Amino acid sequence: MATDIQDLLAFVAVVNAGGFREGSRASGRSASSLSDAVRRVEARLGVRLLNRTTRSVAPTEAGARLMERIVPALGEVESALDVVNDFRDRPSGTLKLNVPLSAARLVLPSIITPFLNTYPDIRLEVTVEESFVDMLAAGCDAGIRYDERLEQDMIAVPIGPRFQRFATAASPAYLNARGRPEHPRDLLGHACLRGKFPSGAMPLWEYQRNGETVRVDPTGPLIVRIGGGVDLAVQAAIDGLGIVYLFEDWLRPYLDSGVLEPVLEPWWQDFTGPFLYYPGRRYLPSPLRAFVDFIKAGQNNEANSAGSCLLD
Numbered sequence: 001m002a003t004d005i006q007d008l009l010a011f012v013a014v015v016n017a018g019g020f021r022e023g024s025r026a027s028g029r030s031a032s033s034l035s036d037a038v039r040r041v042e043a044r045l046g047v048r049l050l051n052r053t054t055r056s057v058a059p060t061e062a063g064a065r066l067m068e069r070i071v072p073a074l075g076e077v078e079s080a081l082d083v084v085n086d087f088r089d090r091p092s093g094t095l096k097l098n099v100p101l102s103a104a105r106l107v108l109p110s111i112i113t114p115f116l117n118t119y120p121d122i123r124l125e126v127t128v129e130e131s132f133v134d135m136l137a138a139g140c141d142a143g144i145r146y147d148e149r150l151e152q153d154m155i156a157v158p159i160g161p162r163f164q165r166f167a168t169a170a171s172p173a174y175l176n177a178r179g180r181p182e183h184p185r186d187l188l189g190h191a192c193l194r195g196k197f198p199s200g201a202m203p204l205w206e207y208q209r210n211g212e213t214v215r216v217d218p219t220g221p222l223i224v225r226i227g228g229g230v231d232l233a234v235q236a237a238i239d240g241l242g243i244v245y246l247f248e249d250w251l252r253p254y255l256d257s258g259v260l261e262p263v264l265e266p267w268w269q270d271f272t273g274p275f276l277y278y279p280g281r282r283y284l285p286s287p288l289r290a291f292v293d294f295i296k297a298g299q300n301n302e303a304n305s306a307g308s309c310l311l312d
Contacts, residue, residue, distance in 0.1 A: 004037075004040070005074075005077070006037065007037040007038070007040050007041045008041065008070055008074065009027075009074065010023070010027070010029065010033070010034045010037035010038060010041075011037065011038050011041050011049060011050075011063075011066075011070075012067065012070065012071060012074065012139065013026055013027040013029070013034065013139070014034055014038060014050065014057060015050075015057075015059050015063065015067055016139050018056065018057060018058075019056065019057045020034050020035055020057060038050060045062075047060075047062045048060050048062065048063075049062055049063035049066060050063055071139070075279075090119060090120075090121050091119055091121065091122060091286035091287055091289070091290040092121035092122060092286070092287070093121075093122060093123070093285060093286060093287045094122070094123045094124075094125060094287060095122055095123070095124050095125070095141055095142075095285070095287035095288055095290075095291055096125045096126075096127070096139060096140040096141050096142075097124065097125070097126050097127070097140060097141070097142055097143060097144065098127045098129065098140040098142075098143040098144075099126060099127070099128055099143060099144040100128070100129070100130055100144065100145070100227070101128050101130065101226075101227045101228070101230065102247055102250070102274075103144040103159075103160070103274055104126065104128045105250065106160065106161075106247060106249045106250060107144065107159060107160035107161075107274060108126065108144075111159075111160075111294075111295070111298070112124060115290075115291065115294050118294065119287070119290050119294075122287045122290060122291075123287075124287075127140065128227070129198075129227065130197055130198055130225075130226050130227040131197075131198045131199070141278060141285060141287070141288045142276055142277065142278035142288055142291070142292075143276075143277055143278075144159060144160075144274050144275065144276055144277070145274065145275060145277060146271070146272070146273075146274050146275070147272055147275060154277040154278060154279060154280065155277065155278055155279070155280045156275040156276070156277045157275060157276045157277075157292060157295055157296060157299075158273065158274075158275055158276075158295075158299055159273075159274055159275060159276040159295050159299075160273050160274050161249070161273045162272070162273045163270050163271070163272065163273055164247060164248065164249065164270070164271060164273050165247075165248040165268045165269060165270055165271070166205075166206070166245060166246065166247060166248065166268060166269060166271070167245070167246060167247070167248035167251050167255070167262065167265070167268055168187075168205070168243055168244070168245050168262070168263040168264050168265075168268070169237060169243070169244055169246075169251050169254070169255060169260040169261060169262055169263055170237055170240075170242065170243040170244070170260065170261060170263055171237060171238055171239070171240045171259065171260060171261065172258070172261050173240045174191075174237075174240040174241070174242065174243070175261055175263070177240075178190060178191070180263065181243075181263055181264055182264075183214075183264075184205070184207040184214040184216050184264060184267055185214065185216060187205065187216050187218045187243065187264075188216060188218055188219075190218065190220075190242065190243055191220040191221055191241065191242030191243065192205070192218035192219065192220035192242055192243050192244075192245070193220055193221075193222045193223075193224070193233040193236055193237055193241065193242045193243065193244045193245075194218070194219075194220060194222070194223045194224075194233075194245075195223070195224055195225070195226040195229070195230065195233065195245075196223055196224070196225055196226060197225075197226050198225065198226075198227070202217075202223070203226075204216060204217050205217075205218065205245045206269055207264060207267035207268070207269055208267065208269040208270075209266055209267045213269075214267070218243075220242045220243075221241060221242060222236050222241060222242065230246065230250075233246070234246065234250070234251070234254065237260060238254065238259050238260060243263055244260075248268065276291075276292065276295055278292070
């Protein structure tokens with residue numbers, strides 16, 4: 001190959017991370033070595049691939065076109081090399097997952113430790129973000145998303161709880177002072193703690209009861225970014241600032257302890273749980289194949305346990 005594959009990997013790392021220092025942290029290589037590698041690629045190709053400023057690094061049009069072609073190609077090279085793992089006793093390598101905060105908090109904790117104990121030669125890297133990203137372009141092997149946000153042409157495997165609910169809650173002190181809503185539209189007269197996606201979209205609060213679906217767009221004193229700011233909203237609700245709308249499993253410890261009180265519980269809406277999704281390649285990298293098999297085995301065990309309970 002006219003251009004060293006390690007130099008190409010350096011270019012991809014810098015673009016994915018949005019800078020040399022960020023790429024250094026993600027790749028484990030020094031920022032200066034990444035910069036030298038990108039310069040070598042540009043010199044060999046005879047075209048500038050990155051626009052560099054003191055504050056940011058972004059691909060040129062040529063760099064963007066190269067990323068479109070090189071990322072899938074490098075994935076195929078990794079898959080081809082990974083075939084060698086079939087001759088090993090245990091799968092090894094790195095598995096990179098891209099997941100939302102809800103999955104990192106509510107789904108993965110019960111999975112990661114038993115999986116890594118089962119496959120000690122696998123290293124797991126988890127990127128937590130709420131943006132709807134191109135998983136492959138971000139350099140990840142698989143992701144966790146809900147069905148409405150799954151990318152096309154991907155294989156989806158159920159992971160975690162198959163059904164979840166969004167819950168509404170507030171502190172008893174707040175409800176004693178402001179009253180307890182009896183219908184979702186009553187929320188329009190309350191202080192509601194809202195969440196906003198990185199895109200700027202602010203999801204409506206949705207409720208359902210006896211075939212009636214109600215969506216409301218309440219206002220309040222606090223808006224947090226969905227992801228890293230969610231715990232701030234929960235604490236604000238505990239402190240009596242207003243009403244919070246979040247995964248029931250996330251709020252359950254606070255509901256059970258009594259620091260938060262359920263609001264409009266008969267209206268809480270069920271929705272389908274998350275999925276592990278990944279490209280439908282013929283040869284999956286062995287760490288990903290091991291993870292998929294591990295998840296499927298866990299789902300089968302749960303189904304068998306449920307069947308046993310029914311028989312009992």
